[in-house]
Amino acid sequence: MTARRGRRGATPTEPDTTRHIPVLLSEVIESLSPSDGDVFIDATFGAGGYSRALLNAADCRVIAIDRDPSAIAGAQSLCAEFPGRLTVSKAPFSELDAITEEQGCDRVDGVMLDIGVSSMQLNQPQRGFSFQSDGPLDMRMSRKGRTAADVVNGMDEEKLARILYVLGEERRSRAIARAIVKARADAPLETTRALADVVSRVLGGRKEDGRHPATRTFQALRIYVNDELDELAKGLSAAERCLKPGGRLVVVTFHSLEDRIVKRFLTARAGKEVRGSRHLPDQSLKSKLPSFRIVNPRPLTPSKGELEVNPRARSARARVGVRTEAPPWPAEEADLGLPSIET
Ligand SMILES: C[S@@+](CC[C@H](N)C(=O)[O-])C[C@H]1O[C@@H](n2cnc3c(N)ncnc32)[C@H](O)[C@@H]1O
Numbered sequence: 001m002t003a004r005r006g007r008r009g010a011t012p013t014e015p016d017t018t019r020h021i022p023v024l025l026s027e028v029i030e031s032l033s034p035s036d037g038d039v040f041i042d043a044t045f046g047a048g049g050y051s052r053a054l055l056n057a058a059d060c061r062v063i064a065i066d067r068d069p070s071a072i073a074g075a076q077s078l079c080a081e082f083p084g085r086l087t088v089s090k091a092p093f094s095e096l097d098a099i100t101e102e103q104g105c106d107r108v109d110g111v112m113l114d115i116g117v118s119s120m121q122l123n124q125p126q127r128g129f130s131f132q133s134d135g136p137l138d139m140r141m142s143r144k145g146r147t148a149a150d151v152v153n154g155m156d157e158e159k160l161a162r163i164l165y166v167l168g169e170e171r172r173s174r175a176i177a178r179a180i181v182k183a184r185a186d187a188p189l190e191t192t193r194a195l196a197d198v199v200s201r202v203l204g205g206r207k208e209d210g211r212h213p214a215t216r217t218f219q220a221l222r223i224y225v226n227d228e229l230d231e232l233a234k235g236l237s238a239a240e241r242c243l244k245p246g247g248r249l250v251v252v253t254f255h256s257l258e259d260r261i262v263k264r265f266l267t268a269r270a271g272k273e274v275r276g277s278r279h280l281p282d283q284s285l286k287s288k289l290p291s292f293r294i295v296n297p298r299p300l301t302p303s304k305g306e307l308e309v310n311p312r313a314r315s316a317r318a319r320v321g322v323r324t325e326a327p328p329w330p331a332e333e334a335d336l337g338l339p340s341i342e343t
Contacts, residue, residue: 020119022049023313024252027300028112031250031320034058038109041100041242043093043235045071046118048078055082063103064088065096067142068121092142094234097242107244113235114252117141117222119312129222131196131214137189139218139225148221152195153188157181159341166339167229167257168220175202176217192218219255229338232258236265237331240291243323249292252318259299259317261336266321268335270294289326296320 022028028050032040036059042051045064054062055078064086066072075088089099093113100108121141122129128138128148137149152160161177164170179202180189189195196214203213223229239249249266253259267273271290299317306313 020047020049021310021312022047022053023114023310023316024300024302024306024318025049025053027318028114028250028252029053029057031295031300031318032110032112032248034060034110036060039063039105040110040112041065041096041108041239042112043096043239044112044114045075045088046114047071047120048075050112050114051086052078055085060085060109062086063100063105063108065091065093065099067092068118069143070120071118074120092231094231094238096235097238100242105242108242108247109244110248110250111239111243112250112252113232113239115228115232115258116254125192128192129218131192131212131218134191134193137192137195139222141226146225148195148225149188149190151221151225152180153184153190162341163224164217164220166220166341167223168216168218169257170216170220172203223257224341229257229261232261233265233336233338234331236262236336237328240269240323240328245323245325247323248295249321249323250318251320252316254315254317257339259319261338262319263299264336266292266294266319269321269329288329289324291324291326291329292321293324294319294321 032054034040034054034057038058038060040054040060040062042054042062042064045051045066048064051062051064054060062085064075066088067090069090072088072090079086079088087103089102091099096111117129121127125133125135126138128135137147137152139148157177160180161173164173164176170176176199179198180195183189183198189198195217196212199214199217205213207213208215236251243249251262253262269290269292296319299319302313302316
């Protein structure tokens with residue numbers, strides 16, 4: 001059965017900045033190709049745009065996961081709309097196979113991962129993800145653990161610079177780290193505005209591609225605080241373990257660090273050589289049978305029409321793999337080229 005293109009409550013004529021507009025929605029649903037009786041994992045529930053579209057497209061079941069307690073609280077009305085067909089769990093998606101088992105399911109027909117933050121998280125100043133408005137420097141999706149303020153005020157200069165360079169691809173990482181350490185000696189940087197001002201002063205208000213000078217610094221801290229790349233690597237392996245033969249994996253990413261990990265994962269698992277991998281000797285590749293088939297060699301990207309409605313989708317990329325009969329590979333995150341921030 002093909003997916004319905006219509007989506008209730010998800011296509012406002014004016015972009016709604018508070019509600020998350022699902023990215024590459026029709027491409028994701030078509031790639032999953034839902035049929036009656038199927039079971040899917042929506043590992044990044046957010047505002048439930050993908051889950052809703054799947055539940056509308058076929059008489060299927062969705063096991064949804066999000067680590068953000070606000071996303072879970074917001075899911076209750078959708079659960080009530082589709083009784084017995086949607087369950088929502090608060091967990092990191094690295095545990096998606098354990099959650100699936102808890103839900104009484106052995107293998108599933110599809111897994112989707114829509115990596116990054118939702119518009120609700122970005123647009124609430126008190127969550128501390130955005131430099132566009134002032135709020136506490138928090139950035140924790142799960143609301144647990146170390147905040148961005150803890151990192152910025154507690155970490156040594158060299159490691160801070162490394163985080164900005166590796167996870168934000170910020171060329172002026174050293175100068176920014178130096179300025180942060182100098183500023184925090186006067187008073188701790190507790191707010192998004194305080195940090196954005198320090199970065200702007202270093203970069204002289206320079207905008208890159210029309211983006212705020214603090215964009216890369218905020219991206220780096222967010223990825224670090226939420227351990228996003230490690231979560232992605234573990235989530236991909238967990239998906240591999242719980243997909244049935246013929247099951248689909250769809251991953252939407254928003255920047256090159258994430259897309260590279262997904263590409264390397266699927267390329268290796270499809271039995272193709274991963275260029276530049278020093279960690280996977282040829283012999284090891286030969287001894288493993290391909291556990292995925294790649295559907296599109298090039299990632300899917302948003303159409304012009306989608307970008308007009310939702311400019312935030314501009315850097316989105318979706319990669320799709322189909323699970324084979326082969327056993328899952330051992331999880332070897334090193335093969336995915338995860339960058340090291342150790343100094
Ligand atoms: C881009 S939004 C997903 C939006 C969703 N596809 C929709 O249509 O509304 C990403 C969501 O994934 C969640 N998330 C990100 N990383 C996660 C992780 N490692 N484990 C669980 N949830 C995660 C975030 O809290 C956020 O709600």
